Amino acid sequence: METSARSGSRRTWSRPWSGGPVRRRFSAGVRLVVALLLAGGVHALFAPSARAQEEPRLSAAAAEGEALFEVGCITCHGRSAGGVEGRGPSLINVGGASVEFQVGTGRMPLARQEAQAQRKPPQYSDEEVRQLAAYIDSLGVGPVVPDDVGARVEHADLARGGELFRVNCSQCHAFGGGGGALSSGKYAPSLYPASDRIIYAAMLSGPQNMPVFGDNTLTPQEKANIIAYIQRVIQSDTDPGGFSLGRYGPSTEGLAVFLVGIVALVFASLWIAGKS
Numbered sequence: 546m547e548t549s550a551r552s553g554s555r556r557t558w559s560r561p562w563s564g565g566p567v568r569r570r571f572s573a574g575v576r577l578v579v580a581l582l583l584a585g586g587v588h589a590l591f592a593p594s595a596r597a598q599e600e601p602r603l604s605a606a607a608a609e610g611e612a613l614f615e616v617g618c619i620t621c622h623g624r625s626a627g628g629v630e631g632r633g634p635s636l637i638n639v640g641g642a643s644v645e646f647q648v649g650t651g652r653m654p655l656a657r658q659e660a661q662a663q664r665k666p667p668q669y670s671d672e673e674v675r676q677l678a679a680y681i682d683s684l685g686v687g688p689v690v691p692d693d694v695g696a697r698v699e700h701a702d703l704a705r706g707g708e709l710f711r712v713n714c715s716q717c718h719a720f721g722g723g724g725g726a727l728s729s730g731k732y733a734p735s736l737y738p739a740s741d742r743i744i745y746a747a748m749l750s751g752p753q754n755m756p757v758f759g760d761n762t763l764t765p766q767e768k769a770n771i772i773a774y775i776q777r778v779i780q781s782d783t784d785p786g787g788f789s790l791g792r793y794g795p796s797t798e799g800l801a802v803f804l805v806g807i808v809a810l811v812f813a814s815l816w817i818a819g820k821s
């Protein structure tokens with residue numbers, strides 16, 4: 546080989562600065578030790594595990610969340626939320642927003658497998674939901690619902706929220722927020738029961754067929770504007786006509802008017818026929 550030939554020749558020539566094979570092996574050893582020390586130092590500086598050994602592994606909330614997870618979720622989502630084949634997906638990197646959405650709306654823990662998890666009365670308190678979210682967050686990176694949602698919603702621009710709602714949400718959730726059917730047995734649910742954090746979490750996590758509205762698509766304030774519109778205009782709408790008709794929009798309203806009109810016409814013609 547070329548290298549061995551060269552080192553052989555070096556040994557015989559012995560350059561002025563080289564102290565022969567022993568010195569060279571020694572300096573190679575020193576270089577190796579220095580390199581290892583450097584690598585170790587850099588690793589210790591930047592590796593999270595090195596720091597994690599000094600601090601507790603999880604925050605207090607995340608530790609509570611881990612305990613809850615091991616009782617209520619581990620059978621389907623597996624150890625350290627790594628997922629279980631055929632039962633539930635891995636939750637690494639889904640983010641706290643997804644947990645707040647799924648557990649806060651009672652969709653999780655899942656009752657049975659179907660096309661779409663149903664909204665149910667939540668089984669965990671708001672605090673427990675936040676703890677579960679903190680635990681899942683500690684396992685990876687993912688979108689998290691910020692703490693200032695309530696404050697932003699208070700100072701929101703309702704008119705702008707209405708526009709953004711009509712452009713981004715109404716095609717699935719209907720103009721009145723009543724929801725509607727989508728393909729293959731799925732549906733966009735009604736927006737009436739949702740709290741501000743749940744609406745925010747839905748936009749951040751994009752469950753099922755719903756798109757993800759990250760902060761590049763809708764800024765946090767734009768999300769807050771939409772939430773304000775949903776809560777103050779849609780959820781507080783009192784159906785001035787008396788019946789909501791499911792708030793499905795013009796098709797059900799048209800059908801109702803058509804049926805009522807036909808019945809009225811039939812009775813009117815019966816009445817006229819009876820008189821003559």
Ligand code: HEC
Pocket residue numbers: 614617618619620621622632633634636639643644647648653654655656657660661662677750753
């Ligand atoms: C009976 C099994 C089962 C149990 C128990 C269960 N899950 Fe799930 N989970 C699923 C399945 C299946 C899905 C995916 C189906 C879906 O998206 O509708 C899912 C989806 C999720 C998602 C959405 C993941 C994503 O990609 O965004 C989250 C978050 C979640 N589960 C959290 C939890 C938490 C927290 C618990 C415990 C409180 C829990 N689950 C209990 C089966 C389960």
Ligand code: HEC
Pocket residue numbers: 650652661662664710713714715716717718727731732733734735736738739743744747748752753754755756758771
């Ligand atoms: C492509 C259709 C689609 C669009 C567009 C869409 N969504 Fe959804 N949305 C869904 C579906 C499907 C679900 C149900 C997900 C599930 O059950 O896991 C949902 C669920 C929700 C929920 C949860 C309701 C509850 O309490 O159970 C909220 C809140 C929500 N969407 C808000 C919005 C907002 C706000 C927008 C606009 C920024 C929007 N969605 C745009 C399809 C859509």
